[in-house]
Amino acid sequence: MGEPAVRTEGLGRDFRRKLKGADRKGKGDRFEVTRALDDVTLTIDKGELFGVLGPNGAGKTTLIKILCTLLLPSRGRAFVAGHDVTEDVPQVRQKINMVSGGETSGYGIMKVRENLWFFSQLYGVPTEEANYRIDTLGEILGLTPKFDVRVSRISTGERQKMNLIRGFVSDPEVLFLDEPTLGLDVNAAREVRRFVANWVREKRENTGLLTTHYMAEADEMCDRVAIIDRGRIVACAPPHELKKLVQKDVIFTLRVGAPAEGSLDFVKAVAGVASWSASRSIDGKTAELKLILEDEATIADLMSELAARKVEVLSLNKTTPTLEDVFVKLVGRGLGAEDIVGPQAEAKE
Amino acid sequence: MSARTVDREHPFASFARGPAGERLHKGRVGTFLGAWKARAYIRIIGSNRELSWIFFETVLPLLSIIAYLYIYRYLGAPDRFVSFVVLGGAMVAFWLSVLWGIANHIFWEKQSGNLELYFVAPVSPLALMLGMATGSLVSTTTRASASVIAGVLLFGATFNGEGVLPSLAVLGVTLGAIYFLGMMFASLFLMYGREGEHLAHSMQEPVFFAAGFYYPLNTLPLAVQVAGSFIPLTIGLDAMRQLLVPGTVGFLPLGLEAVILVLMFFLFAAGARQSVRFMEHLAKREGRLTLRWQ
Numbered sequence: 001m002g003e004p005a006v007r008t009e010g011l012g013r014d015f016r017r018k019l020k021g022a023d024r025k026g027k028g029d030r031f032e033v034t035r036a037l038d039d040v041t042l043t044i045d046k047g048e049l050f051g052v053l054g055p056n057g058a059g060k061t062t063l064i065k066i067l068c069t070l071l072l073p074s075r076g077r078a079f080v081a082g083h084d085v086t087e088d089v090p091q092v093r094q095k096i097n098m099v100s101g102g103e104t105s106g107y108g109i110m111k112v113r114e115n116l117w118f119f120s121q122l123y124g125v126p127t128e129e130a131n132y133r134i135d136t137l138g139e140i141l142g143l144t145p146k147f148d149v150r151v152s153r154i155s156t157g158e159r160q161k162m163n164l165i166r167g168f169v170s171d172p173e174v175l176f177l178d179e180p181t182l183g184l185d186v187n188a189a190r191e192v193r194r195f196v197a198n199w200v201r202e203k204r205e206n207t208g209l210l211t212t213h214y215m216a217e218a219d220e221m222c223d224r225v226a227i228i229d230r231g232r233i234v235a236c237a238p239p240h241e242l243k244k245l246v247q248k249d250v251i252f253t254l255r256v257g258a259p260a261e262g263s264l265d266f267v268k269a270v271a272g273v274a275s276w277s278a279s280r281s282i283d284g285k286t287a288e289l290k291l292i293l294e295d296e297a298t299i300a301d302l303m304s305e306l307a308a309r310k311v312e313v314l315s316l317n318k319t320t321p322t323l324e325d326v327f328v329k330l331v332g333r334g335l336g337a338e339d340i341v342g343p344q345a346e347a348k349e
Numbered sequence: 350m351s352a353r354t355v356d357r358e359h360p361f362a363s364f365a366r367g368p369a370g371e372r373l374h375k376g377r378v379g380t381f382l383g384a385w386k387a388r389a390y391i392r393i394i395g396s397n398r399e400l401s402w403i404f405f406e407t408v409l410p411l412l413s414i415i416a417y418l419y420i421y422r423y424l425g426a427p428d429r430f431v432s433f434v435v436l437g438g439a440m441v442a443f444w445l446s447v448l449w450g451i452a453n454h455i456f457w458e459k460q461s462g463n464l465e466l467y468f469v470a471p472v473s474p475l476a477l478m479l480g481m482a483t484g485s486l487v488s489t490t491t492r493a494s495a496s497v498i499a500g501v502l503l504f505g506a507t508f509n510g511e512g513v514l515p516s517l518a519v520l521g522v523t524l525g526a527i528y529f530l531g532m533m534f535a536s537l538f539l540m541y542g543r544e545g546e547h548l549a550h551s552m553q554e555p556v557f558f559a560a561g562f563y564y565p566l567n568t569l570p571l572a573v574q575v576a577g578s579f580i581p582l583t584i585g586l587d588a589m590r591q592l593l594v595p596g597t598v599g600f601l602p603l604g605l606e607a608v609i610l611v612l613m614f615f616l617f618a619a620g621a622r623q624s625v626r627f628m629e630h631l632a633k634r635e636g637r638l639t640l641r642w643q
Contacts, residue, residue, distance in 0.1 A: 124379055
């Protein structure tokens with residue numbers, strides 16, 4: 001086996017924010033430091049489609065930006081296709097490309113084909129070859145009819161397909177996909193996933209690094225998945241192996257009505273609860289509890305506790321393990337960070 | 350469209366490779382030139398899709414020139430002041446192009462997300478800035494030419510025919526120097542956002558004042574003249590007036606101005622290259638290269 005496609009050693013990145021006003025004490029500038037990435041050590045082999053799964057703010061995009069040479073690490077080292085991302089910038093850039101979800105790049109006044117040709121020129125692809133690649137990728141993704149339409153006049157899904165073609169038109173060795181299906185409808189997202197998976201399967205020398213907070217996406221597509229939380233990799237293995245972490249556990253999804261703030265905190269004290277997370281619905285009238293139990297009998301105790309506290313149970317389902325269950329078990333909360341009740345409140349303190 | 354038939358079975362494997370199986374690209378120089386051409390294409394084709402620019406870029410700017418012409422006419426200034434003002438008005442277009450078409454445009458590229466794609470690609474950002482400059486020159490030259498033609502046809506501006514060719518050479522060096530200066534400003538946007546935009550704004554009026562677009566430089570206090578002489582536009586415009594407008598009293602001897610312009614050309618070219626590198630490094634360190642909505 002040759003040089004891995006991506007290798008990081010103790011990679012870390014801090015962001016500093018200058019404190020102002022009441023936050024600033026004493027003389028001189030004071031800074032608040034946020035550790036976005038902490039001691040990340042990874043090896044991604046050639047031909048792998050590698051997923052980085054984590055909630056918003058976990059450090060996924062920071063990792064991609066360092067690997068794409070857009071950001072310097074604060075600590076550690078990173079290599080892409082055998083080249084150091086801080087020392088050998090031109091060599092790294094020659095071998096990579098990047099596609100982000102919800103990208104608004106390109107020029108609205110130009111036609112789709114013109115935009116794609118423009119970006120191919122930044123990689124030095126000869127025009128004749130660039131046109132062939134654009135035609136090929138356009139046909140596979142069904143974007144050819146839009147080639148003569150201005151970018152400002154195409155839909156979000158079509159725009160993301162255009163971005164995807166932009167990423168592949170340079171024939172990269174390593175492609176970084178940062179939430180590539182963000183904001184796409186189910187069908188468009190499926191097409192994008194199939195396209196990326198085919199790219200890796202067709203030429204095993206191609207390597208993809210995909211960040212996502214969609215579990216199904218990581219589960220379906222990736223050879224291996226790293227789970228990242230608050231800048232740290234908490235697990236890294238193929239999806240089926242990660243799921244083994246919760247295979248012996250019993251997983252229930254419980255929907256309850258209108259829980260008061262902190263009213264579900266008792267769950268963590270119930271014997272037999274290995275891990276749990278809760279998220280409130282958008283209207284705030286219900287909450288969904290993800291329960292990872294050491295044995296099935298625990299659910300009876302929990303139901304009794306809920307009844308005693310007059311918490312209305314709307315539904316109860318036993319489920320098969322997913323990567324989210326793995327995440328909940330490892331991190332102690334779910335991936336939907338914003339609606340979490342209970343343990344999330346503790347984590348913020 | 351490509352003449353080759355699309356291989357739907359093995360689309361990615363059908364991409365052409367180099368002789369040693371390496372990924373196909375035009376080499377460092379070829380990529381630089383290709384990116385330069387492509388960025389110029391975007392600007393030229395883009396502006397030609399909205400032809401309203403011709404009106405805004407040619408007719409409206411004439412109003413300031415006309416205003417100055419009437420002031421000089423009212424004051425009973427010699428006829429050569431018509432040619433003097435027309436040349437100054439034409440050169441204003443290039444300065445505005447540097448500020449808004451190059452420097453401030455990088456801010457727009459950052460906001461739209463194009464900037465990070467520029468930096469992920471294996472091409473020097475200077476190639477893209479040169480592309481922007483080349484593309485801008487097309488519309489700006491149209492505006493400048495319209496000013497000169499209108500000045501000749503409507504107000505009887507006259508120019509020394511023998512000075513046309515040398516003045517075009519001076520124009521070329523001046524434009525090179527001011528566009529490289531614009532690239533130095535542009536590099537600020539790699540690190541900064543709105544703060545950089547304020548700087549671009551603040552460069553507009555002082556240069557209008559110190560460069561002597563519409564009045565002889567030697568009417569200004571000496572300190573302002575010295576400050577103005579650091580702007581290539583001031584020296585270039587003065588040299589062109591000496592060549593094209595008979596009776597012009599130059600700010601400096603023509604030969605010296607030519608030497609200064611050439612030096613400025615190389616100084617700003619090197620400065621642009623260094624400042625882009627430095628600001629890229631700084632922005633990558635501070636995490637601001639890709640930061641939008643600054």
